[in-house]
Amino acid sequence: xxxxxxxxxxxxxxxxxxxxxxxxxxxxxxxxxxxxxxxxxxxxxxxxxxxxxxxxxxxxxxxxxxxxxxxxxxxxxxxxxxxxxxxxxxxxxxxxxxxxxxxxxxxxxxxxxxxxxxxxxxxxxxxxxxxxxxxxxxxxxxxxxxxxxxxxxxxxxxxxxxxx
Amino acid sequence: xxxxxxxxxxxxxxxxxxxxxxxxxxxxxxxxxxxxxxxxxxxxxxxxxxxxxxxxxxxxxxxxxxxxxxxxxxxxxxxxxxxxxxxxxxxxxxxxxxxxxxxxxxxxxxxxxxxxxxxxxxxxxxxxxxxxxxxxxxxxxxxxxxxxxxxxxxxxxxxxxxxxxxxxxxxxxxxxxxxxxxxxxxxxxxxxxxxxxxxxxxxxxxxxxxxxxxxxxxxxxxxxxxxxxxxxxxxxxxxxxxxxxxxxxxxxxxxxxxxxxxxxxxxxxxxxxxxxxxxxxxxxxxxxxxxxxxxxxxxxxxxxxxxxxxxxxxxxxxxxxxxxxxxxxxxxxxxxxxxxxxxxxxxxxxxxxxxxxxxxxxxxxxxxxxxxxxxxxxxxxxxxxxxxxxxxxxxxxxxxxxxxxxxxxxxxxxxxxxxxxxxxxxxxxxxxxxxxxxxxxxxxxxxxxxxxxxxxxxxxxxxxxxxxxxxxxxxxxxxxxxxxxxxxxxxxxxxxxxxxxxxxxxxxxxxxxxxxxxxxxxxxxxxxxxxxxxxxxxxxxxxxxxxxxxxxxxxxxxxxxxxxxxxxxxxxxxxxxxxxxxxxxxxxxxxxxxxxxxxxxxxxxxxxxxxxxxxxxxxxxxxxxxxxxxxxxxxxxxxxxxxxxxxxxxxxxxxxxxxxxxxxxxxxxxxxxxxxxxxxxxxxxxxxxxxxxxxxxxxxxxxxxxxxxxxxxxxxxxxxxxxxxxxxxxxxxxxxxxxxxxxxxxxxxxxxxxxxxx
Numbered sequence: 001x002x003x004x005x006x007x008x009x010x011x012x013x014x015x016x017x018x019x020x021x022x023x024x025x026x027x028x029x030x031x032x033x034x035x036x037x038x039x040x041x042x043x044x045x046x047x048x049x050x051x052x053x054x055x056x057x058x059x060x061x062x063x064x065x066x067x068x069x070x071x072x073x074x075x076x077x078x079x080x081x082x083x084x085x086x087x088x089x090x091x092x093x094x095x096x097x098x099x100x101x102x103x104x105x106x107x108x109x110x111x112x113x114x115x116x117x118x119x120x121x122x123x124x125x126x127x128x129x130x131x132x133x134x135x136x137x138x139x140x141x142x143x144x145x146x147x148x149x150x151x152x153x154x155x156x157x158x159x160x161x162x163x164x
Numbered sequence: 165x166x167x168x169x170x171x172x173x174x175x176x177x178x179x180x181x182x183x184x185x186x187x188x189x190x191x192x193x194x195x196x197x198x199x200x201x202x203x204x205x206x207x208x209x210x211x212x213x214x215x216x217x218x219x220x221x222x223x224x225x226x227x228x229x230x231x232x233x234x235x236x237x238x239x240x241x242x243x244x245x246x247x248x249x250x251x252x253x254x255x256x257x258x259x260x261x262x263x264x265x266x267x268x269x270x271x272x273x274x275x276x277x278x279x280x281x282x283x284x285x286x287x288x289x290x291x292x293x294x295x296x297x298x299x300x301x302x303x304x305x306x307x308x309x310x311x312x313x314x315x316x317x318x319x320x321x322x323x324x325x326x327x328x329x330x331x332x333x334x335x336x337x338x339x340x341x342x343x344x345x346x347x348x349x350x351x352x353x354x355x356x357x358x359x360x361x362x363x364x365x366x367x368x369x370x371x372x373x374x375x376x377x378x379x380x381x382x383x384x385x386x387x388x389x390x391x392x393x394x395x396x397x398x399x400x401x402x403x404x405x406x407x408x409x410x411x412x413x414x415x416x417x418x419x420x421x422x423x424x425x426x427x428x429x430x431x432x433x434x435x436x437x438x439x440x441x442x443x444x445x446x447x448x449x450x451x452x453x454x455x456x457x458x459x460x461x462x463x464x465x466x467x468x469x470x471x472x473x474x475x476x477x478x479x480x481x482x483x484x485x486x487x488x489x490x491x492x493x494x495x496x497x498x499x500x501x502x503x504x505x506x507x508x509x510x511x512x513x514x515x516x517x518x519x520x521x522x523x524x525x526x527x528x529x530x531x532x533x534x535x536x537x538x539x540x541x542x543x544x545x546x547x548x549x550x551x552x553x554x555x556x557x558x559x560x561x562x563x564x565x566x567x568x569x570x571x572x573x574x575x576x577x578x579x580x581x582x583x584x585x586x587x588x589x590x591x592x593x594x595x596x597x598x599x600x601x602x603x604x605x606x607x608x609x610x611x612x613x614x615x616x617x618x619x620x621x622x623x624x625x626x627x628x629x630x631x632x633x634x635x636x637x638x639x640x641x642x643x644x645x646x647x648x649x650x651x652x653x654x655x656x657x658x659x660x661x662x663x664x665x666x667x668x669x670x671x672x673x674x675x676x677x678x679x680x681x682x683x684x685x686x687x688x689x690x691x692x693x694x695x696x697x698x699x700x701x702x703x704x705x706x707x708x709x710x711x712x713x714x715x716x717x718x719x720x721x722x723x724x725x726x727x728x729x730x731x732x733x734x735x736x737x738x739x740x741x742x743x744x745x746x747x748x749x750x751x752x753x754x755x756x757x758x759x760x761x762x763x764x765x766x767x768x769x770x771x772x773x774x775x776x777x778x779x780x781x782x783x784x785x786x787x788x789x790x791x792x793x794x795x796x797x798x799x800x801x802x803x804x805x806x807x808x809x810x811x812x813x814x815x816x817x818x819x820x821x822x823x824x825x826x827x828x829x830x831x832x833x834x835x836x837x838x839x840x841x842x843x844x845x846x847x848x849x850x851x852x853x854x855x856x857x858x859x860x861x862x863x864x865x866x867x868x869x870x871x872x873x874x875x876x877x878x879x880x881x882x883x884x885x886x887x888x889x890x891x892x893x894x895x896x897x898x899x900x901x902x903x904x905x906x907x908x909x910x911x912x913x914x915x916x917x918x919x920x921x922x
Contacts, residue, residue, distance in 0.1 A: 040195035041188020043400070045350040046434040050835035053350055081188035095186040099178050102801035105809065106646025107185030108351040108400025114186060137844035140835070142348050142401050143646045145812030146843045148805055 010074050014039070015083025025071035029063075030054045032070040033080060041081035041111045045140070052139030055112035056080050062119040062138075081111035084118065093159040094118050094152070103152035105143035113139045117153050126157060172659045173863050176801035180650035180670060181398070193354040193369045193397040198427035201356075202231065203274045204420045205430070207267035207284045208440065209259040212295070212509035212828035213307065214288035216257060219267060222283035230280060231424035233268040238419060240386030244412050245379060250308070251475035251512065253384055253415045259288060260307065261474035261511045262829040263440040265412070270420040270428050293509035295828055297448055297471045300506040307474070308507035314472050315480035315505050317487045319559055319757050322498030327463030333454040336535045340451070340527035341894040342877070344471075344823040345444035345816075346830075347516050348840050351400020353410060353441060354431035357417035364391030365418045371410040372402045373683035374641050378675045380411035381418060396673040399645040403813070404515030406645070407685050408477050409441045438833035442514025443823060445470040445482055445505070449490070449527030454498075459541045459549045463498040464559075466490045468524050470505040473512035479505040482513075484615050485686075486520025488761045489874075491559035492528045493570055493609040494550045499559040510828040515685060517810065518873045521610060522817065529606035529878030530893055533885065543882065544574060544583075547607050561758045566765075567856055568793070570607060573769045577605060577791040580852060581771035587886065594887065598779055601786070602887025605771040606878040611762030612867025613688040616752035619763075623744055625679040626696035628657065628704050630738040634725030636661060636704065637669040638697055640681040642689045644670075647869055648802035652690050653697050655798055656862045660701040662719035679741070687766075687867025690798060694862040696742045703740035704728075711735070747860040764858045766866050768792035770811070770875035773847075774883040778906065781899040783884055785815050785847045785876075792871060793854040796864035803868060804851045810872025811849045816840045818877035822896045 007022040014037060021036040033039045033056070042065055045053030049064040056065045057079040084092045094117045097103065104110040113136065120127055120135035127135060132153050133146075141149060184190040219234065221227050235242050235256035244251045255264045266286055271277045294305050300312045308314065328335065355369035365381055374394040381392045394414070399406065413430055420428040432440070447470050454463040468490050472479035487503040536546035551570035557563055578584065583603055590601040613619050627639040638657050644650045654668035671678055681693050705724070708714035713727035731738050752759040773787035790807050797803050820839040824831040832838050857864025877895050885891050890905040 034195075039188075040191070043192070043351070044194070044433075045352070046835045048434070048834060048836060051350055051434075081186075085187055091183070091186065098186045099182040102176070102179070102805045104179065104182055104185045105648070105805055106349070106351070106399065106401040107181070107190050108192065108349075110185050111188045133844045137842045140350060140840060140842060142350055142403070142813070142840065143809045144805055145808035145810075145841075145849050146846055147808045147849050148801070149843070 008071065010070055012073055012075060013077045015079060023070045025069060027070045028066050029068040029070050029073050030065040033065060039080050039082050043108050043111060045108065050140070052112045052116060053109050055115045055139060057115055057119060062116055081115060084114065092118065094121065094156040097152040097156035097159065101152040101155055102148040103144065109139060109141045113141060113149060117156065120153065121157055121160065125160070127153065172655055172665060173796070173798050174800065176799055177651065177655060177665045179648060180654055181644065190398045192351055192400055193356060194431045196356055196368060196397060198356065198358070200426045202270040202272055202420065202424055202426050202428045203277050204268060204270040204417055204428045205277050205281045206265045206416060207269065207281055207286065209255065209262060209264040209266055209286065209288065211259060211288045211290055212262050212293040214259055214290040216255065216259060216266065216286065217289055218287040220285040222285055225280045225283045229271060231270040231420055233419045233423055237423055238384060241383045243383060244415060245383040246376065246408055246411065246477060247480060248476035251477065253412065261509050262827065263511050265416065268416050268420050270424055293828060295508055295510065295825065297446070297469055297506060297508070300508050301469065301504070307509060312507045313504050314476045314507060315483050317484060317503045317757050319487060319499065319501040321559055321561055324463045324465050324498045324500040327454050327498045330462065333456055333462050334539050335452065335454050336538045337452045338531045338534055338893060340449045340530055342447045342523050342526050343896060344446045344513065345516060345821050346438055346823060346838055347403040347405030349401030349403055349405055352432045352434055352437040353406065353413055354429070355410065355413045355417040356427060356429045357414065357421040358427045359418045359421040360425060364393065365422070366393040366395070367414040367418055368395045368397050369410060369414060370399045370406055371396050372406045372643050372645060372685060374643070374673050374675050375680045376408065376683055377411045377414045381414060384415045393674065393676045396643050399643055402645040403517045404519065404685065405441060407515040407683065409514065434835060435833050438838065439830055440511055442477065442512055444516035445472060445479065445513040445520065445523065447523035449524055451527060451531040453531065453535050455535055455539060457539060459539055459546050461494055461496040461550045464491050464496050466501045468501060468503040470520070470523070471508050471513065472505040473508060473510045475512045477512040477514050479513065482515065482520040484520070486524040488560060488611065488615060489521040490524035490528060492525065493552050493607060493767060495552045495556040496550070501559060508828070510825065517813065518870045519686065521870065522874050522877065525608045525874045526877045526895060529608060530881055533604070533882045534891065543605070544578060547574060560761050562760045566858070568767055570767060573767060573791050573793060573854065574607060576852060577769035577771050577789055580791065580850065581773065581787065581789040583771060586773065590887065598777065600776045600778060600887040601774065602776070602883040602885070603771065603773045604879050604882025604886050605769055606875040606882065607769045608874045609765040609767050610687065610871040610874055611765050613692045613763055614686055615761055616754060619692060619744055620746050622682045624682040624693060624696060625741060625743050626681050626693060626700045627679050627739060627741050628700035630704060630728040630732055631669065632732055634729040635667050635669055636663060636701065637671055639671040639678040640693055640697065641673050641675070641678050642681055642693050643673050643684045645684065647689070647806060648799060649684065649689050651802060652694060652798050656694050656697050657701040659863065660698045661705055661724055663721045663724060667721060687869045687871065690865050691861040691867040692744065694865060695860065696744060698862040699742035700740045703742065704738060707738060707740065763860055764866050766792055766794045766868055766871045768871055768875055770879045772876060772879040772883045774880060774887055776884055776887045776902065778888065781903040781906065783819055783897055783902060785880060788847050788849045790849060790872060791852045791854070793856050794868045795858040795861050795866035796855055797853050798863065798865050803853065806868055807851045807872045808849045811876050812841050812846055814873045814876025815846060815880065817873065818880040818895050819897055822898055
């Protein structure tokens with residue numbers, strides 16, 4: 001049974017703002033985000049790193065936050081779905097594209113999928129179909145059959161190119 | 165140029181709750197919290213069948229801090245009421261399947277709670293279990309009722325025996341099997357409850373059917389209906405998996421809340437969700453078919469059997485739909501279908517998209533290819549000689565009055581998939597290839613809405629009201645779970661009233677605030693409930709016109725809003741109500757299982773192109789074409805999304821989604837080893853709609869949610885046969901199963917198996 005006294009101080013940057021909280025070192029980053037920071041946009045689908053619903057960006061890299069002990073995130077820069085839209089509520093291109101193309105159905109995989117798509121477009125600004133498929137293959141979606149998600153990535157890619 | 169309103173139906177407006185979903189603001193049950201919240205867990209049976217002797221609470225746990233609930237704490241009936249009264253909320257004397265709930269625990273600390281769950285020891289005297297359909301039907305043990313059979317049906321058309329006695333026909337037999345399938349919505353199930361004798365019971369959660377939960381909680385607590393309130397939180401996928409099981413979790417959370425006096429949240433983790441909740445029924449279908457030498461169906465004798473698991477749940481209704489779809493979109497003068505669903509000591513099987521039809525249609529469409537082969541006809545030509553035409557009858561004797569044209573759908577599907585050229589090319593190239601290619605199809609139909617008199621019994625009600633701002637709010641109990649109900653209802657209401665899409669609000673399903681418009685199942689939401697939305701909305705307008713505030717024929721949004729505001733200011737609330745009435749001329753007889761099973765059907769032909777690597781025995785779907793006639797398409801993007809998603813689930817059902825059973829338990833209850841398709845696994849799914857408006861759907865729409873999972877499995881297995889010559893009659897066609905079929909075929913043809921090496 002965990003002992004509250006064993007909690008450690010964690011300092012990190014979350015969605016651009018410095019955050020400090022206490023957590024057990026081996027607590028899942030997923031739980032710390034959801035409970036300590038009330039960032040419930042990050043979802044738990046499987047708890048074993050298979051579904052990607054808990055995806056966040058850790059120092060720019062896409063990770064399953066259910067597999068990251070919070071101690072490992074100390075000092076890092078974390079981005080969650082809540083931090084993707086710009087200030088003033090302007091949605092990111094990927095978010096707009098998911099709405100326009102029907103890339104979100106039930107929405108439970110959507111935060112992780114959008115972060116995966118965002119990470120993919122950072123790495124491959126003009127991804128091929130195979131790069132899209134592989135880039136999103138760690139994020140499971142049971143609703144869409146992925147077709148509309150691929151379309152959303154292509155649309156976001158076009159929108160981002162147009163504004164560059 | 166038409167105004168945007170005129171083309172609202174048929175246009176892909178943004179999903180109502182889309183912005184909340186892409187920003188992470190949408191609130192699912194696990195995102196909700198309450199002051200003083202306790203977490204709840206369920207202690208379950210490890211054995212499949214036995215008598216509960218003793219419950220012990222082991223050392224090392226501060227049990228006095230815990231709320232502990234057993235069957236004795238249930239204020240009302242110990243039953244998850246749905247159709248039968250057989251399934252307990254908490255087992256008390258006996259257990260009938262692994263993972264059956266026995267004890268509930270609640271505590272503020274979820275980590276300590278998990279330790280506590282492991283410290284509860286339940287001593288059970290084992291009884292002999294049965295795990296297979298065959299053992300159940302042979303009554304090796306009687307584990308349910310007098311004969312293990314939850315329900316049976318008999319459909320009789322014409323004289324099957326006389327047809328089989330003719331000496332001028334070919335008779336083809338076959339047996340087909342399909343395994344269980346996990347719904348695998350990405351949001352696991354969960355509920356939160358606040359409950360006490362003064363305020364009654366309230367639950368919030370992930371669900372499809374708020375009024376099913378409401379009915380179950382009324383019985384569990386013995387409270388008047390107005391003391392029970394059920395509220396849907398944003399729901400992360402259902403696919404049938406959140407049709408009946410949420411009543412169980414709602415009851416558990418409410419019992420813990422009732423006893424503790426504090427809010428209680430129960431969220432299943434993935435392992436618990438997969439182990440304990442319902443799955444698609446495993447099925448065995450036997451076909452015996454008489455066909456003339458020129459390829460006309462003479463008689464179909466079909467035996468359809470489902471494994472129901474330990475309790476009745478929805479099995480009788482699943483069996484019904486599977487039975488009615490078992491003879492497919494063909495005209496055959498003589499049909500006999502016998503069907504049964506029987507008990508085994510596994511967790512109950514339940515609703516999953518398609519609801520019995522994917523099982524019986526898989527069998528039928530594999531069988532149709534084999535019948536065609538037996539009489540030397542191409543699969544498409546054999547279908548063409550037997551497709552049902554307008555004014556002909558289905559197996560239940562329903563006369564098809566709609567202008568169905570299956571030939572046209574088949575033509576389009578074969579053309580879009582380049583079927584003929586590929587079949588020819590694959591036949592030429594396969595002999596020298598390690599990776600064999602094949603193409604196959606399935607033709608099928610799916611009835612929309614409840615079967616037979618089901619919708620009449622439901623008598624669904626929808627309400628619409630004008631808000632003080634002159635907007636319109638639609639109130640139904642139908643849940644948004646990804647399929648787009650909110651969006652489609654808003655489109656229908658806006659179109660009926662001449663309003664903008666954004667002027668329609670959709671009320672959150674909450675039994676304290678919305679009428680009972682029935683469950684969100686059976687491809688009924690857009691078609692049946694959508695029609696009620698249209699009617700209720702039109703009643704609002706009618707009232708404004710009769711009150712002299714709106715000129716008849718005035719269709720501007722501004723005029724409506726102005727009239728509505730004046731009405732509310734001067735006369736008070738403006739609310740309208742609509743209730744389901746069956747379309748005229750529909751007759752169904754439950755006693756003979758004959759008549760008009762559905763108001764309408766969606767019709768489809770799906771084509772799958774596969775590669776089978778005969779070194780690894782892995783089959784892949786390379787291309788997929790889905791052609792369907794679904795009435796008026798209200799929202800092209802959402803409609804295509806339903807088809808693509810259903811096809812993806814169907815591809816998983818056909819090839820990889822294998823539930824491995826060990827002593828009644830799912831042995832591979834993890835996403836790691838229960839394999840659903842990823843983005844890297846699926847082909848392009850190309851979707852084509854034909855529109856033939858249905859007179860009693862909103863603007864002509866039919867239901868589509870379930871349709872797309874009926875066709876992929878038989879189309880894929882037919883394609884595998886085209887690629888390899890292997891006639892595989894069981895799904896999923898895993899590499900192991902394909903290899904086995906290959907070895908068996910080789911053993912028949914050659915003295916020694918000759919499996920090529922990689």
